[in-house]
Amino acid sequence: MKAYNELSKKELQSLKKELEAEYEKVKEMGLKLDMSRGKPGKDQLDLSLPLLDALTSDSSFQCEAGVDVRNYGVLDGIPEIKRIISDLMGTTPDHMIVYGNSSLNIMYDTIARSEVFGVMGSTPWCKLDEPVKFLCPVPGYDRHFAITELFGIEMINIPMDENGPDMDMVERLVASDAQIKGIWCVPQYSNPAGICYSDEVVLRMANLQPAAEDFRIFWDNAYAIHHLYDDAKTILNIVEACEKSGHPDMYYEFCSTSKVTFPGAGVAAIIASPANIAEIKKQMTIQTIGHDKINQLRHAQYFKNADGVREHMKKQAALLRPKFEAVLSTLDQELSGLNVGSWVRPVGGYFISFMALPGCAKRIVALCKEAGVVMTGAGATYPYGKDPQDANIRIAPTFPSREELEKACRVFVLCVKLASVEKLLEE
Amino acid sequence: MKAYNELSKKELQSLKKELEAEYEKVKEMGLKLDMSRGKPGKDQLDLSLPLLDALTSDSSFQCEAGVDVRNYGVLDGIPEIKRIISDLMGTTPDHMIVYGNSSLNIMYDTIARSEVFGVMGSTPWCKLDEPVKFLCPVPGYDRHFAITELFGIEMINIPMDENGPDMDMVERLVASDAQIKGIWCVPQYSNPAGICYSDEVVLRMANLQPAAEDFRIFWDNAYAIHHLYDDAKTILNIVEACEKSGHPDMYYEFCSTSKVTFPGAGVAAIIASPANIAEIKKQMTIQTIGHDKINQLRHAQYFKNADGVREHMKKQAALLRPKFEAVLSTLDQELSGLNVGSWVRPVGGYFISFMALPGCAKRIVALCKEAGVVMTGAGATYPYGKDPQDANIRIAPTFPSREELEKACRVFVLCVKLASVEKLLEE
Numbered sequence: 001m002k003a004y005n006e007l008s009k010k011e012l013q014s015l016k017k018e019l020e021a022e023y024e025k026v027k028e029m030g031l032k033l034d035m036s037r038g039k040p041g042k043d044q045l046d047l048s049l050p051l052l053d054a055l056t057s058d059s060s061f062q063c064e065a066g067v068d069v070r071n072y073g074v075l076d077g078i079p080e081i082k083r084i085i086s087d088l089m090g091t092t093p094d095h096m097i098v099y100g101n102s103s104l105n106i107m108y109d110t111i112a113r114s115e116v117f118g119v120m121g122s123t124p125w126c127k128l129d130e131p132v133k134f135l136c137p138v139p140g141y142d143r144h145f146a147i148t149e150l151f152g153i154e155m156i157n158i159p160m161d162e163n164g165p166d167m168d169m170v171e172r173l174v175a176s177d178a179q180i181k182g183i184w185c186v187p188q189y190s191n192p193a194g195i196c197y198s199d200e201v202v203l204r205m206a207n208l209q210p211a212a213e214d215f216r217i218f219w220d221n222a223y224a225i226h227h228l229y230d231d232a233k234t235i236l237n238i239v240e241a242c243e244k245s246g247h248p249d250m251y252y253e254f255c256s257t258s259k260v261t262f263p264g265a266g267v268a269a270i271i272a273s274p275a276n277i278a279e280i281k282k283q284m285t286i287q288t289i290g291h292d293k294i295n296q297l298r299h300a301q302y303f304k305n306a307d308g309v310r311e312h313m314k315k316q317a318a319l320l321r322p323k324f325e326a327v328l329s330t331l332d333q334e335l336s337g338l339n340v341g342s343w344v345r346p347v348g349g350y351f352i353s354f355m356a357l358p359g360c361a362k363r364i365v366a367l368c369k370e371a372g373v374v375m376t377g378a379g380a381t382y383p384y385g386k387d388p389q390d391a392n393i394r395i396a397p398t399f400p401s402r403e404e405l406e407k408a409c410r411v412f413v414l415c416v417k418l419a420s421v422e423k424l425l426e427e
Numbered sequence: 428m429k430a431y432n433e434l435s436k437k438e439l440q441s442l443k444k445e446l447e448a449e450y451e452k453v454k455e456m457g458l459k460l461d462m463s464r465g466k467p468g469k470d471q472l473d474l475s476l477p478l479l480d481a482l483t484s485d486s487s488f489q490c491e492a493g494v495d496v497r498n499y500g501v502l503d504g505i506p507e508i509k510r511i512i513s514d515l516m517g518t519t520p521d522h523m524i525v526y527g528n529s530s531l532n533i534m535y536d537t538i539a540r541s542e543v544f545g546v547m548g549s550t551p552w553c554k555l556d557e558p559v560k561f562l563c564p565v566p567g568y569d570r571h572f573a574i575t576e577l578f579g580i581e582m583i584n585i586p587m588d589e590n591g592p593d594m595d596m597v598e599r600l601v602a603s604d605a606q607i608k609g610i611w612c613v614p615q616y617s618n619p620a621g622i623c624y625s626d627e628v629v630l631r632m633a634n635l636q637p638a639a640e641d642f643r644i645f646w647d648n649a650y651a652i653h654h655l656y657d658d659a660k661t662i663l664n665i666v667e668a669c670e671k672s673g674h675p676d677m678y679y680e681f682c683s684t685s686k687v688t689f690p691g692a693g694v695a696a697i698i699a700s701p702a703n704i705a706e707i708k709k710q711m712t713i714q715t716i717g718h719d720k721i722n723q724l725r726h727a728q729y730f731k732n733a734d735g736v737r738e739h740m741k742k743q744a745a746l747l748r749p750k751f752e753a754v755l756s757t758l759d760q761e762l763s764g765l766n767v768g769s770w771v772r773p774v775g776g777y778f779i780s781f782m783a784l785p786g787c788a789k790r791i792v793a794l795c796k797e798a799g800v801v802m803t804g805a806g807a808t809y810p811y812g813k814d815p816q817d818a819n820i821r822i823a824p825t826f827p828s829r830e831e832l833e834k835a836c837r838v839f840v841l842c843v844k845l846a847s848v849e850k851l852l853e854e
Contacts, residue, residue: 073691102715127553265722292527295692
């Protein structure tokens with residue numbers, strides 16, 4: 001098949017007719033498929049079922065802090081779960097607070113605390129005359145952008161390549177503008193591009209010279225252990241990098257077991273310097289008496305140690321790998337050589353990112369929807385929902401069954417073809 | 428025994444020597460007892476153990492919303508748990524959001540949201556030129572006061588009697604000062620006085636005419652179903668009272684199962700008008716993807732319905748009643764007629780409130796501590812930790828075993844006597 005941009009107008013018109021006929025047939029099938037959100041599949045949830053039997057009425061409830069986990073006490077997480085998470089994340093328990101079920105909630109809290117109380121003695125952001133700004137590597141995670149938008153924080157797009165954000169731009173901006181207080185990063189298997197930040201990017205990140213003393217790197221390491229293949233490459237450790245660079249307080253790292261055990265019923269943590277941790281605890285001790293220690297102990301007893309989690313993640317990978325490969329192979333087979341888009345081949349995480357021809361993303365998502373396939377809204381991967389190129393589409397292959405996924409992919413590539421032909425005919 | 432204030436100086440001096448000798452003996456016992464916090468006892472925690480077996484790996488995880496509780500989805504609580512809690516609290520599910528494990532956290536969130544985003548379109552509190560004020564019926568709950576203090580909210584003491592807060596004062600203040608944005612209430616078995624607000628107080632509360640359109644009654648109904656006796660009297664329903672008075676949005680009610688099942692591992696909820704609920708959800712949908720639905724389903728399956736909870740609370744009462752009665756009977760036996768303090772006889776809740784001679788509370792608590800009995804810090808029941816009379820002491824009888832409690836009470840009454848004699852000798 002020739003590349004679409006090399007086809008004559010006549011060829012495009014005839015192709016369009018074919019594709020439209022095919023599309024009408026698909027619509028008649030009345031599909032109801034969803035590739036919109038990064039939700040685990042039922043098989044993944046079943047994998048974690050034994051967790052629910054790890055703590056029952058005849059268990060011992062004494063945690064290593066000498067406290068009955070069924071009662072009040074222990075603000076920052078029981079020692080057992082802190083040890084497991086800090087081993088996995090390559091840090092130490094004194095760098096960690098374990099929270100409830102949601103790392104997104106910790107990020108929201110971290111922004112809210114900075115807005116109302118400031119950061120280590122800085123002016124509360126809500127008291128500043130000028131709006132606070134955040135750097136947003138794009139495409140990125142819509143829920144990050146929703147938090148900063150809610151607080152009226154101005155978001156600045158930072159382009160990404162296969163090594164991570166454009167660090168020349170990041171360095172220049174943070175050094176010159178004291179209103180820039182943070183940068184959103186998903187450094188390992190980024191959402192949605194699946195990119196792992198290169199060592200150089202992580203080191204340059206840790207060596208930033210921000211004009212704002214209360215600048216922080218918001219390091220959402222959501223997919224730190226979510227490798228699809230055994231020979232996983234992990235990114236440099238931000239804690240060590242920031243300590244070595246002489247900026248030990250410059251990052252907040254976030255993680256959770258939402259995509260390890262159960263979304264909404266796992267445990268989440270913040271990793272930060274002991275000075276940041278002390279600052280956070282001052283507010284947290286007023287905010288809550290403590291998080292769900294029974295669930296923390298349940299997780300600790302089930303996994304026993306970091307290796308227990310790693311073994312579990314291999315089983316998760318075995319379920320996810322074929323789904324990612326199915327999407328990629330459909331894209332390869334159906335779209336390679338057509339010059340109608342590009343895609344990355346992530347080796348972990350939860351998403352595949354598709355770059356359509358400029359101006360086609362919204363149309364593709366709309367066509368998919370009309371044919372019964374829900375995709376993440378076009379634009380969602382950019383601040384304010386505005387993709388300047390209208391090109392990026394996030395594919396979430398985890399939730400549908402393998403069979404549904406294959407159907408949904410067929411619809412997706414058909415819609416990509418149709419929208420691309422429409423676009424080329426406009427030009 | 429004569430009342431202490433009727434004793435001659437010489438009699439007091441001789442009594443002081445006796446009491447000091449007794450106190451020295453107690454100190455030698457090296458006690459280590461704790462009546463400081465409202466923590467359930469081990470027997471109460473054991474009572475809820477079957478909850479942990481209510482959901483295991485072979486359970487069904489489909490909730491009535493048609494969602495697998497193990498996955499993302501359902502922001503405001505699964506229908507099963509909403510129904511149980513709204514039945515118990517005398518309201519309907521459309522008046523409710525079920526959160527995570529902590530009602531204190533919901534209260535913090537509610538204040539934080541008002542500070543940053545305002546209330547239904549009002550100016551965010553943090554943007555006001557003048558400080559926001561809250562009315563604080565005293566003695567009250569230290570953790571309420573800690574939240575308002577953290578946000579720099581000015582707290583105004585409101586005296587309480589056996590019917591609740593001084594409503595003349597409350598009505599006058601809220602009508603005249605638009606900076607007054609809220610009042611902290613624990614209306615049923617108040618913390619620490621154990622008072623139930625009279626029908627008149629609740630009705631006057633619902634009929635307040637606040638100068639501030641964003642004034643809210645913070646109705647912490649923490650002990651709504653925590654009766655010690657079968658013939659419990661419950662207070663008027665604030666939801667209905669506010670709806671009838673034409674102020675349907677003027678309250679936020681809070682509740683949790685922290686003292687029903689497990690503190691820190693229960694479920695908590697806010698009850699508010701549908702208009703308030705809609706407002707809260709706008710922010711909440713950015714703050715989190717959802718709370719722990721597995722734990723919500725666990726609770727729903729275990730209790731089945733509101734009657735299941737009520738039966739459970741009768742068993743809790745059977746464990747708590749003898750503890751409350753032990754404290755009260757020691758106070759009666761040892762202090763009646765001495766004119767060294769007064770106490771209320773709560774028929775529910777978690778505390779007994781002791782009013783010592785003015786100027787004696789700190790000394791009593793210090794004496795107790797030296798003898799190995801930890802009490803809630805004197806002053807803690809007042810805003811800023813300042814009891815203007817230095818008289819109130821909160822007794823928390825639930826956590827120690829019956830035997831420990833009796834020992835601790837003996838120490839307490841001895842310290843009351845000694846501190847009172849010291850005080851009378853100063854005069």
